Amino acid sequence: MNVSLLLSGWRGWLALCFLLVARPAMAHPILQNPIWVEVAPDHMKVKLYVSIRELNVVQGLPITEAGVVEMGLAEETAPRHAPYVLDHLDFRADGVPLSGSLDRISPPKFVGKGAEAPDRAHFIYYLEYPLAAPPARITFSHTMVKEFPSAPGVPWDLSYAYRFGPIDATPTQFGAVPRDTMVFYDTLFPQAPGSVLAAGPAALPWRPFVFRFALLGAALGLGLAGGRLLGRGLAVAAAATAAGMALAAGTGWLMPAFLAAGLAGIGILLAAVDNIHRPLAPPGVRRWLLIIAFPLVAGWAAWSLAGSMGFSSLRLGGLGMVGLMGGLLAGAAVARISAGNPVPEQKPRRYPLIQLVSLLVCGGGLILLFEGLGLRPWAYWLDRLGG
Numbered sequence: 001m002n003v004s005l006l007l008s009g010w011r012g013w014l015a016l017c018f019l020l021v022a023r024p025a026m027a028h029p030i031l032q033n034p035i036w037v038e039v040a041p042d043h044m045k046v047k048l049y050v051s052i053r054e055l056n057v058v059q060g061l062p063i064t065e066a067g068v069v070e071m072g073l074a075e076e077t078a079p080r081h082a083p084y085v086l087d088h089l090d091f092r093a094d095g096v097p098l099s100g101s102l103d104r105i106s107p108p109k110f111v112g113k114g115a116e117a118p119d120r121a122h123f124i125y126y127l128e129y130p131l132a133a134p135p136a137r138i139t140f141s142h143t144m145v146k147e148f149p150s151a152p153g154v155p156w157d158l159s160y161a162y163r164f165g166p167i168d169a170t171p172t173q174f175g176a177v178p179r180d181t182m183v184f185y186d187t188l189f190p191q192a193p194g195s196v197l198a199a200g201p202a203a204l205p206w207r208p209f210v211f212r213f214a215l216l217g218a219a220l221g222l223g224l225a226g227g228r229l230l231g232r233g234l235a236v237a238a239a240a241t242a243a244g245m246a247l248a249a250g251t252g253w254l255m256p257a258f259l260a261a262g263l264a265g266i267g268i269l270l271a272a273v274d275n276i277h278r279p280l281a282p283p284g285v286r287r288w289l290l291i292i293a294f295p296l297v298a299g300w301a302a303w304s305l306a307g308s309m310g311f312s313s314l315r316l317g318g319l320g321m322v323g324l325m326g327g328l329l330a331g332a333a334v335a336r337i338s339a340g341n342p343v344p345e346q347k348p349r350r351y352p353l354i355q356l357v358s359l360l361v362c363g364g365g366l367i368l369l370f371e372g373l374g375l376r377p378w379a380y381w382l383d384r385l386g387g
Helices: 001-010 012-024 052-059 070-081 082-088 206-221 227-251 258-277 284-310 313-339 352-372 378-385
Strands: 031-038 043-051 089-093 100-104 124-129 137-142 149-151 158-167 173-177 183-186
Touching: 001 070, 001 378, 012 089, 031 052, 031 137, 043 089, 052 070, 070 082, 070 100, 082 089, 082 100, 082 124, 137 158, 137 173, 137 284, 173 183, 206 227, 206 258, 206 284, 206 313, 206 352, 227 284, 227 313, 258 284, 258 352, 284 313
Parallel strands: 031 158
Antiparallel strands: 031 043, 043 124, 089 137, 100 124, 137 183, 158 173
16 A cells, blocks of 8 residues: 555545544533632631532433523532532542531522523532641542433543632642542641651652653654754754743743643644645744744643642653653654655655654644543543443
8 A cells, every 4th residue: 555645635634533533522521610629737628619510410400402490499409419529529638538528508690591501600519628637738539420421422521620729828729630630739737747648759640741742752853854953953842841841930830731731732733734744844933933832831731730749840841851852853763764765756755654653643632632622532432442
């Protein structure tokens, strides 16, 4: 089979790849609710937003196709949802599970009109968690609406935009936490002699993060065949990554995980599609902007992820930079091999190996982009295959 001919209609292949992933995702129901967590030495307060849509999914609250709900019935349903909420939120103090209770519920002040109105109207649940001792670290994860697929192959995807901080003070940490994902908050409370953190750097989830860096590096490196060009690309990407980490440290702003994943996916897609469409084209302003902008964002994301999970930002940032440099070298090696073996009978000359590898990288970029958007249409089928 002539791979070059197969990939010559790259726009059609890219559109097909997008449709295969996006078709189930377009109908993919997404919920993202805020959650505020305030921690004192002896107790923890949680302010949780629960949408009317969630009451519909879990408790069967009737909602019409036009998005109309009977508020009297909704206010009766909300307290019955509290045990489910408490059972599916997992808070731990230094590794010890916490048991909470419902303090009160506030109904939404206003419910709009339209099919999406129940997604935007929230009951506010005020929860209390007693603490036996001042915790060094609070961990949080959840399994909300995991048991309720909206349709075969289309699971509900609920995530939380979280805020952590001291009681009655400005939050110091924020981000997004999808289902079955754990985040950490270090309280900085004085600890008793001999106490230790239950989860430390040994739990650092570095492999998937470094893989994302490597995928971005490969997408960028596939357009850099010459040795001199590769050296410049490595230097610029490393400097941009370090600049991103410095900006994150200087501003103190932690990039939300969903934004970091989404931007990584966009960067990989832009570079990979350019490699498919114009393999080994002279790198112009557009390519150098990619090599500067997205490693800078990746450095910021590395610092943010480490800071939000209580790990060493320098360590995770360094690992990310290693992944980025490794991906650049690997992509450039493929480009260099292809530069010496073009397909000469076609004009302009084709580089099928670059195009094929870029197509695979493009698929990885699409997955990262959808993860950033909170869309995982493949998760249902992976669960089914795994039994």
